[in-house]
Amino acid sequence: MGLTGLFLIGFLVIHVGLNACIFADLPFLNPSDNGEMFNRAAHFMGSTIVTRILELVLFAGFILHIIQGYQLEIQNRKRRGTAYSVGLGNRGSKWYSRSMGLLGTLIFLFLIVHISAFWVPSRITHDLAPVAYGNGVEMHNLYLRMFEVFQSPLIVLLYLVACASLCFHLLHGFQSAFRTMGVHNKKYLTMLKSLGYGFAVVVSVLFALMPIAMHFQWIKPD
Amino acid sequence: MPSATVRAGWCVRFYMEHYNMNLTLKVWRQDNKNAQGRFETYPVKDVSSEMSFLEVIDLLNDRLVKEGGDPIAFDHDCREGICGMCSMYINGRPHGPWHATTTCQLHMRAFKDGDTVVVEPWRAQAFPVIKDLVTDRSAFDRLVQAGGFVSVNTGNAVDGNAIPVNKDNADASFAAASCIACGACVAACKNASASLFLAAKVSHLALLPQGQPERKSRVLSMVAQMDKEGFGSCTFTGACEAVCPKEISITNISRMHKDYLFAGVAADK
Numbered sequence: 417m418g419l420t421g422l423f424l425i426g427f428l429v430i431h432v433g434l435n436a437c438i439f440a441d442l443p444f445l446n447p448s449d450n451g452e453m454f455n456r457a458a459h460f461m462g463s464t465i466v467t468r469i470l471e472l473v474l475f476a477g478f479i480l481h482i483i484q485g486y487q488l489e490i491q492n493r494k495r496r497g498t499a500y501s502v503g504l505g506n507r508g509s510k511w512y513s514r515s516m517g518l519l520g521t522l523i524f525l526f527l528i529v530h531i532s533a534f535w536v537p538s539r540i541t542h543d544l545a546p547v548a549y550g551n552g553v554e555m556h557n558l559y560l561r562m563f564e565v566f567q568s569p570l571i572v573l574l575y576l577v578a579c580a581s582l583c584f585h586l587l588h589g590f591q592s593a594f595r596t597m598g599v600h601n602k603k604y605l606t607m608l609k610s611l612g613y614g615f616a617v618v619v620s621v622l623f624a625l626m627p628i629a630m631h632f633q634w635i636k637p638d
Numbered sequence: 639m640p641s642a643t644v645r646a647g648w649c650v651r652f653y654m655e656h657y658n659m660n661l662t663l664k665v666w667r668q669d670n671k672n673a674q675g676r677f678e679t680y681p682v683k684d685v686s687s688e689m690s691f692l693e694v695i696d697l698l699n700d701r702l703v704k705e706g707g708d709p710i711a712f713d714h715d716c717r718e719g720i721c722g723m724c725s726m727y728i729n730g731r732p733h734g735p736w737h738a739t740t741t742c743q744l745h746m747r748a749f750k751d752g753d754t755v756v757v758e759p760w761r762a763q764a765f766p767v768i769k770d771l772v773t774d775r776s777a778f779d780r781l782v783q784a785g786g787f788v789s790v791n792t793g794n795a796v797d798g799n800a801i802p803v804n805k806d807n808a809d810a811s812f813a814a815a816s817c818i819a820c821g822a823c824v825a826a827c828k829n830a831s832a833s834l835f836l837a838a839k840v841s842h843l844a845l846l847p848q849g850q851p852e853r854k855s856r857v858l859s860m861v862a863q864m865d866k867e868g869f870g871s872c873t874f875t876g877a878c879e880a881v882c883p884k885e886i887s888i889t890n891i892s893r894m895h896k897d898y899l900f901a902g903v904a905a906d907k
């Protein structure tokens with residue numbers, strides 16, 4: 417759980433970093449970028465053998481994490497037996513620490529929509545508009561695709577719910593993963609806790625800004 | 639702002655003033671391990687704020703016996719917070735509302751006149767109810783039997799300087815050793831995990847020189863026994879640490895995980 421969780425955290429760093437390239441198109445940065453930086457980054461990720469292999473490892477990581485997560489959740493739920501008539505509630509732990517299975521499920525549902533909206537057309541069916549940037553290499557215009565997808569308020573809402581779920585999943589998961597892996601030094605734990613809170617908030621807000629920026633057309637293809 | 643003496647006087651009056659109260663106790667009654675349990679409601683009159691929680695049950699039991707009824711079965715022994723027997727879930731919290739306090743040391747000034755107090759046994763698959771508030775916690779004994787000891791006779795207490803122990807380790811070991819095995823950690827954990835108890839036992843020995851020779855085999859066999867007993871796994875929600883009457887730190891669990899991972903690859907057998 418801890419290992420796969422940390423692996424997925426590593427993936428998030430790359431994913432949020434590459435996707436944040438869309439913000440190069442912001443009016444006060446480089447309005448003529450028009451998604452070029454992002455499209456090139458996405459093209460790179462899909463066109464080298466190393467990144468394609470990493471993609472398979474990523475899928476395996478997700479699947480392992482989800483299977484382990486549900487196994488853990490199911491086993492642990494059986495351990496109480498009879499329920500308390502008055503529970504401890506929030507007096508001993510945070511609600512999101514107790515809701516990792518639920519939050520993970522929300523992320524999982526989101527992933528299905530997310531993968532079929534972007535990954536399938538870009539890697540399997542290839543039904544995306546082509547675009548080239550002067551060097552003769554034709555690539556998918558994923559930037560345009562993002563813009564189209566995020567015009568639907570329903571999809572934007574789904575993305576925002578998913579970002580909130582991810583945020584809470586990580587608020588607990590980040591530090592928990594290190595504790596699971598045996599970090600018990602008080603100084604490191606304090607540091608990792610702050611780092612975890614920061615990471616969870618920054619990553620989720622950055623992700624959430626993407627559908628928002630496109631929906632309200634702060635950035636858009638020319 | 640009143641002066642310090644006035645404030646201190648106010649505090650003493652506020653907290654220490656004696657008062658009597660009438661309470662309603664809702665207590666879990668269950669005839670035996672296999673019987674269906676239920677809550678019974680008992681009004682209890684003239685409870686002194688200076689009584690302990692266990693004394694209130696004594697009071698109620700006296701009355702029940704006089705009336706020819708069945709007294710409420712509950713575990714207790716030392717009544718001074720060191721044996722860990724007085725385990726019960728009071729208003730949704732192990733050992734009641736006070737921080738770092740066992741039920742026997744919970745005073746009735748924690749409650750007000752007219753309060754309803756719900757009393758339940760520990761709820762965990764690994765701690766089946768035997769009768770009323772008494773649960774079978776022998777799983778903890780078997781966890782200790784699985785490795786929570788040093789195999790050789792270490793003789794009499796030796797001179798304090800004979801075995802050098804790092805002061806920080808000595809303190810952390812001592813803090814872990816203050817676990818009284820009451821089971822509040824299991825009772826509060828949403829997974830009914832015994833990790834805090836186990837980690838206290840593992841850390842207590844892992845931090846001392848006498849615990850080193852069996853450090854790896856101990857953690858492996860104790861964790862295996864925990865799984866066998868039907869306790870859940872730790873997901874670090876922190877509920878155990880928050881309710882522990884002896885304030886055992888959850889970082890002990892991380893230390894146990896580290897020892898477990900290390901022992902898994904480096905154990906001799």
Ligand code: HEM
Binds near residue numbers: 422513516596
């Ligand atoms: C796809 C659906 C997902 C499901 C069903 C899921 C489920 C779970 C569950 C049940 C746990 C263990 C609960 C606990 O320790 O309290 C967990 C832990 C964790 N998850 Fe997820 N998760 C999902 C996605 C993710 C994603 C996308 C990430 C991060 C990028 C992530 C990162 C973590 C981390 C770091 C932990 C903590 C590991 C630990 O405590 O040792 N999870 N997840």
Ligand code: FES
Binds near residue numbers: 715716721722724743
């Ligand atoms: S009766 Fe011994 S700790 Fe409460």
